Amino acid sequence: MTIPTSIASQQHDHSHCISTAMEQAKAVCAQNGARLTPLREQVFRLVWNSHQPLGAYALMDMLAAESTRRVAPPTVYRALEFLLEQGLIHRINMLNAFVGCTHPSSEHANNFLICEHCGVAIEFSADPLQTSINDTAAEFGFSINAQSIELMGCCQHCREAEL
Amino acid sequence: MTIPTSIASQQHDHSHCISTAMEQAKAVCAQNGARLTPLREQVFRLVWNSHQPLGAYALMDMLAAESTRRVAPPTVYRALEFLLEQGLIHRINMLNAFVGCTHPSSEHANNFLICEHCGVAIEFSADPLQTSINDTAAEFGFSINAQSIELMGCCQHCREAEL
DNA sequence: CGACAAAGTGTTATAGAATAACATAACTTC
DNA sequence: GAAGTTATGTTATTCTATAACACTTTGTCG
Ligand SMILES: [Zn+2]
Ligand SMILES: [Zn+2]
Ligand SMILES: [Zn+2]
Ligand SMILES: [Zn+2]
Numbered sequence: 001m002t003i004p005t006s007i008a009s010q011q012h013d014h015s016h017c018i019s020t021a022m023e024q025a026k027a028v029c030a031q032n033g034a035r036l037t038p039l040r041e042q043v044f045r046l047v048w049n050s051h052q053p054l055g056a057y058a059l060m061d062m063l064a065a066e067s068t069r070r071v072a073p074p075t076v077y078r079a080l081e082f083l084l085e086q087g088l089i090h091r092i093n094m095l096n097a098f099v100g101c102t103h104p105s106s107e108h109a110n111n112f113l114i115c116e117h118c119g120v121a122i123e124f125s126a127d128p129l130q131t132s133i134n135d136t137a138a139e140f141g142f143s144i145n146a147q148s149i150e151l152m153g154c155c156q157h158c159r160e161a162e163l
Numbered sequence: 164m165t166i167p168t169s170i171a172s173q174q175h176d177h178s179h180c181i182s183t184a185m186e187q188a189k190a191v192c193a194q195n196g197a198r199l200t201p202l203r204e205q206v207f208r209l210v211w212n213s214h215q216p217l218g219a220y221a222l223m224d225m226l227a228a229e230s231t232r233r234v235a236p237p238t239v240y241r242a243l244e245f246l247l248e249q250g251l252i253h254r255i256n257m258l259n260a261f262v263g264c265t266h267p268s269s270e271h272a273n274n275f276l277i278c279e280h281c282g283v284a285i286e287f288s289a290d291p292l293q294t295s296i297n298d299t300a301a302e303f304g305f306s307i308n309a310q311s312i313e314l315m316g317c318c319q320h321c322r323e324a325e326l
Numbered sequence: 327c328g329a330c331a332a333a334g335t336g337t338t339a340t341a342g343a344a345t346a347a348c349a350t351a352a353c354t355t356c
Numbered sequence: 357g358a359a360g361t362t363a364t365g366t367t368a369t370t371c372t373a374t375a376a377c378a379c380t381t382t383g384t385c386g
Contacts, residue, residue: 093256132292141319150311156304
């Protein structure tokens with residue numbers, strides 16, 4: 001019922017990721033009294049099509065491909081905004097792209113490993129890391145409202161594949 | 164001869180920041196055999212006009228205001244690219260903006276506290292934080308090429324001013 | 327049920343950020 | 357000074373995101 005983040009870059013039963021994410025999304029929206037409309041669900045599904053962050057315009061094209069009607073930017077941006085508010089997806093600032101959240105119900109810090117090879121974004125959280133972050137902020141008398149940690153590089157799977 | 168990061172959001176002798184940054188920039192370029200041309204120096208100076216990250220188009224307007232000739236995007240983007248390569252400025256991904264680096268000569272991890280009130284970006288580094296980052300990456304078998312840590316919130320100075 | 331308000335979506339236009347491609351100028355090096 | 361390299365100018369275009377307004381659907385309440 002949870003999505004293990006570390007498998008994102010490996011071969012795995014991704015349909016399981018999708019269905020789990022879908023369940024969680026419905027639960028979160030129900031709990032928040034938010035409406036996961038057909039359009040929003042469609043965008044969410046498209047974002048979850050893979051573990052690779054997707055740009056808004058790529059999503060727009062996929063939306064347009066699925067339906068016959070033409071799709072304009074606000075359509076997809078509004079859906080993305082909703083999903084961001086609900087904590088169901090994250091924005092990767094380094095890529096101007098969006099990716100599904102693997103644990104939307106619990107508290108989550110926006111931390112990602114992003115592989116430059118396969119494009120997969122692995123969400124992670126680590127207590128010692130968060131402690132260091134909080135300590136540093138405290139040291140500066142700084143109060144954190146939002147945090148973005150993005151590490152670009154090469155994932156284990158891709159490095160092993162290269163040998 | 165160094166720029167203390169913690170004073171960025173306070174009243175301080177900013178002309179000292181600028182002159183120090185300028186010295187360091189010249190030293191870095193000399194060491195790397197890179198040419199700090201008048202245009203690049205002008206852009207660098209404009210970026211260092213404050214501790215608040217500046218967008219490329221704001222810079223462009225400032226450039227245009229200073230000289231009579233008209234300035235097109237590639238002009239400023241090429242200068243910014245050069246300064247980024249030399250490690251003299253950083254890009255704040257959450258803001259699509261650029262800010263001067265306070266310690267360009269040494270190794271530096273791209274870590275920032277960004278105040279939503281005054282807009283100041285405070286560059287910081289913390290050994291335990293970096294250790295946690297490296298540990299986490301190692302745990303996932305991930306090799307880091309670039310890292311971006313951006314903490315948005317409210318700086319001490321602004322919080323005290325609000326009371 | 328029928329008005330009404332609120333939330334969601336469609337549509338057009340525009341703003342904002344970044345790069346491609348090619349021409350010209352300046353600076354090196356021989 | 358000629359040739360090659362680096363830097364800048366110039367025009368056009370791509371990519372990302374939002375503003376503004378119209379229309380539709382959904383939920384609420386009398
Ligand atoms: Zn998966
Ligand atoms: Zn990979
Ligand atoms: Zn200063
Ligand atoms: Zn502040």
